[in-house]
Amino acid sequence: MVGLLLFLLAGKGHPKPAATSRDRDILLAIRKDWGSPPQLKSWDLTASLNYCTWNGVKCSGGGEGTVTELSLSGLSLTVPVPASVCVLKNLSSLDLSNNHLTGAFPAATLCACKQLRFLDLSHNQFSGPLPRDIDGLSSVMEHLNLSVNSFSGEVPPSVARFPTLKSLLLDTNHFTGAYPAAEISKLAQLDILTLGDNLFAQAPVPTEFAKLTKLTSLWMDAMDLTGEIPEALASLTELMLLSMHSNNLTGSIPAWVWQHRKLEYVDLSANSLSGELPRNVTAVSLIELDVSANQLTGEIPAGFGNLKDLEFMSLSENQFTGPIPASIGLLPQLRYIWIHGNRLSGELPLELGKHSPLVSLVVADNNLSGPLPETLCANGELNVIDVSNNSFSGELPANLGNCIKLDSLLISNSRFSGPIPTSLPIGLQQFRAENNRLSGPLPADMGKLSNLTHLSLRGNRITGPIP
Ligand SMILES: *[C@@H]1O[C@H](CO)[C@@H](O)[C@H](O)[C@H]1NC(C)=O
Ligand SMILES: *[C@@H]1O[C@H](CO)[C@@H](O)[C@H](O)[C@H]1NC(C)=O
Ligand SMILES: *[C@@H]1O[C@H](CO)[C@@H](O)[C@H](O)[C@H]1NC(C)=O
Numbered sequence: 495m496v497g498l499l500l501f502l503l504a505g506k507g508h509p510k511p512a513a514t515s516r517d518r519d520i521l522l523a524i525r526k527d528w529g530s531p532p533q534l535k536s537w538d539l540t541a542s543l544n545y546c547t548w549n550g551v552k553c554s555g556g557g558e559g560t561v562t563e564l565s566l567s568g569l570s571l572t573v574p575v576p577a578s579v580c581v582l583k584n585l586s587s588l589d590l591s592n593n594h595l596t597g598a599f600p601a602a603t604l605c606a607c608k609q610l611r612f613l614d615l616s617h618n619q620f621s622g623p624l625p626r627d628i629d630g631l632s633s634v635m636e637h638l639n640l641s642v643n644s645f646s647g648e649v650p651p652s653v654a655r656f657p658t659l660k661s662l663l664l665d666t667n668h669f670t671g672a673y674p675a676a677e678i679s680k681l682a683q684l685d686i687l688t689l690g691d692n693l694f695a696q697a698p699v700p701t702e703f704a705k706l707t708k709l710t711s712l713w714m715d716a717m718d719l720t721g722e723i724p725e726a727l728a729s730l731t732e733l734m735l736l737s738m739h740s741n742n743l744t745g746s747i748p749a750w751v752w753q754h755r756k757l758e759y760v761d762l763s764a765n766s767l768s769g770e771l772p773r774n775v776t777a778v779s780l781i782e783l784d785v786s787a788n789q790l791t792g793e794i795p796a797g798f799g800n801l802k803d804l805e806f807m808s809l810s811e812n813q814f815t816g817p818i819p820a821s822i823g824l825l826p827q828l829r830y831i832w833i834h835g836n837r838l839s840g841e842l843p844l845e846l847g848k849h850s851p852l853v854s855l856v857v858a859d860n861n862l863s864g865p866l867p868e869t870l871c872a873n874g875e876l877n878v879i880d881v882s883n884n885s886f887s888g889e890l891p892a893n894l895g896n897c898i899k900l901d902s903l904l905i906s907n908s909r910f911s912g913p914i915p916t917s918l919p920i921g922l923q924q925f926r927a928e929n930n931r932l933s934g935p936l937p938a939d940m941g942k943l944s945n946l947t948h949l950s951l952r953g954n955r956i957t958g959p960i961p
């Protein structure tokens with residue numbers, strides 16, 4: 495009777511849908527069922543009457559609407575999500591990522607959320623197998639993120655039985671056996687697919703994935719892939735990220751990797767890829783390229799000069815020969831050049847460091863010759879110079895002191911000559927220059943290098959006292 499009266503009064507004074515106060519009461523019930531954790535302290539009428547302002551609560555249409563999202567990431571929650579959460583009839587997004595949640599996948603609870611489109615359980619400590627009937631989750635699921643947990647067992651085919659799925663993130667778990675490649679390849683709307691860092695049985699890259707033409711991210715690191723990267727994946731023209739590092743891939747890198755214009759991040763490092771790279775490279779959006787630790791041969795393509803956005807280039811630990819193309823010295827964004835452990839020869843590009851904010855130059859273990867370019871310290875961003883084990887010669891650039899951020903200067907085993915520049919970078923921590931032909935006294939400024947922890951100059955012709 496009192497309830498009816500209140501309802502009528504409320505209905506008169508503040509015309510609102512009945513759902514409104516229900517959602518408030520449901521939130522209070524959820525908080526209680528969850529054991530009233532301090533993280534949900536703001537879920538309290540004394541804090542705010544408007545529950546849509548409570549921590550992590552989002553409503554549709556703003557104000558006191560219906561609750562559509564709970565974003566409870568990074569709250570150190572440890573207690574499992576209570577069943578009452580799905581009493582929120584319009585809940586479409588539930589983010590519980592970056593907490594300390596444990597136990598099995600909370601299927602019984604979450605399958606009751608009939609409007610759920612977005613579920614993020616990533617970065618928790620969930621364990622055990624996924625339920626065979628995980629497709630009992632809402633049929634309108636679009637984003638399922640289970641990455642970085644301890645889920646194990648085989649991935650059930652039902653995980654791909656959501657016709658509108660756009661993201662499927664299963665990486666960094668303990669999944670074993672085969673994963674349901676055929677079912678996944680039917681997810682025509684799929685945008686993001688991550689499977690890497692699992693204990694899957696050794697298997698080739700599924701050619702069926704060629705059907706996933708809307709993919710922008712394909713992440714298959716460290717999951718025991720064998721065989722070649724399929725030519726058929728050339729159909730993935732929307733790809734921005736391709737990562738398959740630390741597998742056992744063989745054969746050459748397919749041409750499409752060097753052509754797809756939307757690719758920004760390519761990491762194929764630590765495989766057994768072989769063959770030469772094409773001269774012409776038209777994947778002009780590349781920002782990071784890592785093909786290190788393979789068995790690639792031939793020359794570094796001059797076409798890398800097209801990669802105007804390239805910031806990170808690692809070609810190290812391969813068998814590349816020939817010179818470093820001059821065009822690489824002109825790239826405007828290049829910060830990291832890691833090409834150590836190859837058989838490169840010739841000189842460093844003339845204006846290296848002048849056109850881009852170079853941070854790290856690691857070219858050790860090659861047969862590079864000539865002097866270090868005067869331009870290396872042009873913008874003062876350099877942090878590491880490692881040119882050890884080459885055939886460099888000439889004097890060290892007099893302006894090395896302009897590299898104010900330099901902490902490692904490694905020039906051992908070359909034929910550098912002349913004096914050590916009078917001003918060395920003040921932050922220097924490592925300076926190794928064994929087995930060169932450096933001569934003359936040490937600079938007086940050397941005593942100011944308070945951070946120097948590794949200094950090695952033997953095998954030179956240095957004279958005079960230590961300052
Ligand atoms: C809430 O869900 C119901 C059906 O479950 C629907 O009729 C209603 O329009 C939804 N409200 C909002 C604001 O999404
Ligand atoms: C999980 O995946 C979803 C969907 O792709 C994404 O929006 C979300 O940011 C991811 N979560 C984390 C913690 O990265
Ligand atoms: C695959 O790669 C792993 C790690 O790189 C290595 O330990 C293993 O021997 C390789 N297996 C084969 C068959 O090449």
Ligand SMILES: *[C@@H]1O[C@H](CO)[C@@H](O)[C@H](O)[C@H]1NC(C)=O
Pocket residue numbers: 774775776
């Ligand atoms: C490089 O590829 C582009 C686009 O495919 C083409 O227009 C150009 O002629 C090619 N250049 C060379 C030198 O092959």
Ligand SMILES: *[C@@H]1O[C@H](CO)[C@@H](O)[C@H](O)[C@H]1NC(C)=O
Pocket residue numbers: 839861862863885
């Ligand atoms: C290294 O290059 C120099 C010429 O700069 C050449 O004389 C020498 O034979 C090369 N060494 C090796 C091991 O290729």
Ligand SMILES: *[C@@H]1O[C@H](CO)[C@@H](O)[C@H](O)[C@H]1NC(C)=O
Pocket residue numbers: 858859882883907
């Ligand atoms: C240079 O070569 C020596 C001997 O081959 C090796 O021990 C050392 O690790 C190499 N240094 C670098 C920086 O690659």
Ligand SMILES: *[C@@H]1O[C@H](CO)[C@@H](O)[C@H](O)[C@H]1NC(C)=O
Pocket residue numbers: 920921922945
């Ligand atoms: C010396 O090292 C410390 C600790 O690594 C660092 O904070 C400081 O900036 C360094 N000094 C210079 C001059 O780089």
